[in-house]
Amino acid sequence: MKRFPTTIVFLAAITLSAGRTESVAPREQAALDHITADALRGDLSFLASDALEGRATPSRGLDLAAEFIASHFRRAGLEPIGPEGSYFQWAKFVEVTPNLSDLKLTLTADREDLELTASDVRVHAIGALDITKQPVTILSGTTANIEGRIVAGEARRYGSEAAINRLQAHHPALILLVAEHGEPQEPTYLEDVEAGFAPVLTVINADAVSAVSEKRSLSLSVHLSAPVTKEASLRNVAGILRGSDPALRNQYVIVSAHYDHLGRDADQLVFNGANDNGSGTVSVLELASALATLPVHPARSILFLTVFGEEEGLLGAYFYARHPLVPVKDTVADINLEMMGRTDDPAGAKVGAISMTGMAFSDLPSTMTAAARAEGVSVYTRPNEAEFFSRSDNYAFALAGIVAHTVLVAFDYPDYHAVGDKWQKIDYANMAKVDKAVGAGILDIANAPARPKWSNAKEAALYRDGGK
Secondary structure (H helix, E strand, O other), X not given: OOOOOHHHHHHHHHHHHHHOOXXXXXXXXXXXXXXXXXXXXXXXXXXOOHHHOOOOOOOHHHHHHHHHHHHHHHHHOOEEOOHHHOOEEEEEEEEEEOOOOOOEEEEEEOOEEEEEOHHHEEEEOOOOEEEEEEXXXXXXXXXXXXXXXXXXXXXXXXXXXHHHHHHHOOOOOEEEEEEOOOOOOOOOEEEEHHHOOOOEEEEEOHHHHHHHHOOOOEEEEEEEOOXXXXXXXXXXXXXXXXXXXXXXXXXXXXXXXXXXXXXXXXXXXXXOOHHHHHHHHHHHHHHHHHHOOOOOOOOOEEEEEEEOOHHHOOHHHHHHHHOOOOOHHHEEEEEEEOOOOOOOOOOOOOOOEEEEOOOOOEOHHHHHHHHHHHOOOEEOOOOXXXXXXXHOOHHHHHHOOOOEEEEEOOOOOOOOOOOOOOHHHOOHHHHHHHHHHHHHHHHHHHHOOOOOOEOOOHHHHHHHOOOO
């Protein structure tokens, strides 16, 4: 892990010593002690039951989970923030089944035509395409002046979620990615109807890669029939614990988790997703219920948020980032909870310990480490933890500029994305302990005079710039 400069470490230590003693204030500890193993077990035994059918996005089981979460927020007395006094942020998506039966795609490079077939092309588009010999702008490191244009770049450089999001923010007409190797076309995928995203076509062809890398003069012709679409109404679930400080109550700390999982397998066996991420979801519920008992709320407001579609590509988190319920500029942090319940990591048991992704990216992990220590919980660093930063919902918030990290107990465990991930295998006593540690960290962030900051680490530059 990249170390902070000495002066930054020294300043962080001063801040922490001012904001966290070795014990939690009695009223705060009394609130955190409302989190119990029995409460977590009761929540998760329903959320990860067969009755919810694996909480696929979209599904009846996911809808039931959303109602269950809302009922907890209602019982805790959180303020609803959705339309008409609801706890739901509705999102209009469609399930898209591409129709490649008559696809024709010709890439012309210096008057030389390259004819491509459906087996060479991966499509993400919610409508038909008919384009004839339109010029293509080859990307060269800048996204300026691409509005309304067809743009092309190598998938290895421009094909990541972050890179595509940056391109989409500048409203091109179409994004053409080229690669020498690629995965098969997805049979169905979900698209945000209101996002206004440009179609993305990925061409798997070495000659196309050469044409783009050599910056040859390019034009594109495409005929693509409209896909089959099916409406899918999805929802994030959110409630607010309003802050008590007049100067800070209009700033927000998000505590998030995704509540979806994988549904059923081909044999109709249920992926219950108890640890991934039923455990994160019930942790959000119990933290909300516990902190709501404080006689004086934290200085800043806390938005408890559970999101759909993480397993399909962080869909709910990206939707929230595009349609925030509270201003992004006033959102000081996102603490995202993932896989909080299993301690049986093949690398060694993780009892009384948590970790975070992107440990060197901001000063927030230092705050969380000090708070956890006061609850008797250690914070460990996995050597390659930074590689996990983009694999959970914190990433969508980070790309919006919000200091955001995922907290978890074990990076790996038996039954990951398998049908054996059941509620009976969770270590509930340990989950209650680490949830209290997370709660102590949330309180520190919500009460601190200063908001968390991205570090000067090179890897954090993208997030300091708000994904631009």
